[in-house]
Amino acid sequence: MIHSVLRGTFDQWLAELAEGAGAEYICGIPVEELVKDGSGSVVGIRAGDDAITAHVVIDCEGVNSLLAERCLGVARPKPSEMAVGVKEVFELTEAQVEDRFLVQRGEGAAMLFVGDCTHGVVGGGFMYTNRDSVSLGLVATISELEESDTTIYQALADFKEHPAVAPIIRGASMVEHSGHMVSEGGFSMVPRYCFDGCLLAGDTAMLCMNLGYQVRGMDFAIASGRFAAEAACDAIDAGDVSATGMASYMAKLEDSFVMKGLETFKTWPRTMEGWESMFADYPGMAAEVFEAMFAVNGVPQRHLKDRIAPIVRKHGIFKLLKEMRGALKAL
Template structure:
């Protein structure tokens, strides 16, 4: 066993882990961060964006230094069928205002930068090490076990991702439930920046975030996504596990079909595949948050289930930063009081409750259930939207019919009552 005892050991080098390490090391604590991959972000395959507001508070003007890809100034939401795509397209300079802006990122690069910031602040980081278990004495977590090595600390922070085996070993949560997680597959496709700007109507360093419902997830609960990077695009699909097992199409096949859709194929034409990956995504919202506080231990980020999919926006990275900040505040208070008991560490929950993390999770707690119990969002409504657009724009020489009559026949296929109920439940859940 090592003679050294750290103030804090952090397991996991994603955004939550590296931000927690940075904040604690900056305050002079002895911090060890342990990452299973070869470097921070090496095992994180998330393709997406970070909303800047949370990290901006901790590292003002971080985007001027960080390896971000593009500032998102265009939001697109599509309802897709096999042969059509109906899109809402929103462009605004308001999306790029500092403090409320967001950026596409490649996590393998971005997380390494966060690791470097944590190291500069004084954190010690070890990569390529798997934590097999936790040191627990009389119910208190006292450190970690890696092979034959034991490393002790006053506090251990679990930031080891959605499938946190360490939290499970502590009994803080059971096996993940199929309706709480989604399976995602993603490709990073290399394209020249000029081609991306032309195809996605971007200016300079501006970019697009594009979410799809319908065909990408084979008409089941899930979505497709595209995020533009500087010289590549991140393209993928996600499908809730509980729905996936009931279908007859695998996630890799969903991804291939999505990429070859007539609305998508021209966007990726000529591109070079440079990464293919899969991952689990927490989708249960507040209902899947496990026990996150114990004697000598805190749980943060995806390991705590802090993620939110609203259909029109997916948030996880800002929650990772926010929970890391709250955890750091709790650890600093515990250090000052020399009290790392579960009772004292309840201040972590108090900090979370005061932050956007718990407020937003609470506000939207009904939305995951709404998506799960409203399959028409993923099959009936995309078809209805496509058929209504066809009525407007397809001219075949037949005598014109009253617009309302044409629209109503497609609405009736879904059902007026169903439409009204779904609208009411959707608004209430938001």
């Protein structure tokens, strides 16, 4: 069974569990600096005039990791390795969710879109139900957006007008709007994540996978956070919080589903990046094929292959086969 979560609710619940287990949760205060001692080892954080010392700092500031860049020298990712995601949540009643998605009570639906939704830019659209709302949005590669004549906000406005989307959100009020980056480079983007006194986890360590049909990073963030905490506790107990003393973090991560998963799909980001026809060409081709199959237009009906072959040929059958083979190999 597949579940969807609303991060606002889920994160609150998880934070309460952590507090119940003894953690202290300080919200709404941005950390400005990772404080280091004379030897360059991280010994705490500074937020405004306040400083907190720590044996080990686990930096999980997310994908836009400015602290890691500024204080640890982690390189800023290239725009071609990053996507921007925008999401809106629309409020519906439970009955409206059931009626508009044709689902039973307690069940939901998820849909993916490719093609027009991003104006042909590498990326895609998504729409999924929550108990009493629907989330929808777009993800598109930043470098591609820069080169195109569209913006992600214009594409989102158009997406909401699309006949497959507009009736679902008709009359519903938007209760949440958010923007967030997604790292797309996968395995090759993972930076050094083990420093003297400091470990990087989650998106800060670029532990995220965009397979086109699935973005995955929440479970990687949870698992890496746990491995980092275990390694930090062991290192503190052993009295050595240097990068070498915390190397068990690397061992745990590399031996886990996180790194193994990223490594399995390490060639996919390149394949997706160069596969413009998948986003600009093939969705239109699929529409033409359906038009040819179902149009009733007074023209004598020909065999299906005679209707479909010219359409596929127009887009290049060998190109299509080659690209499909490449994609299947990388996926």
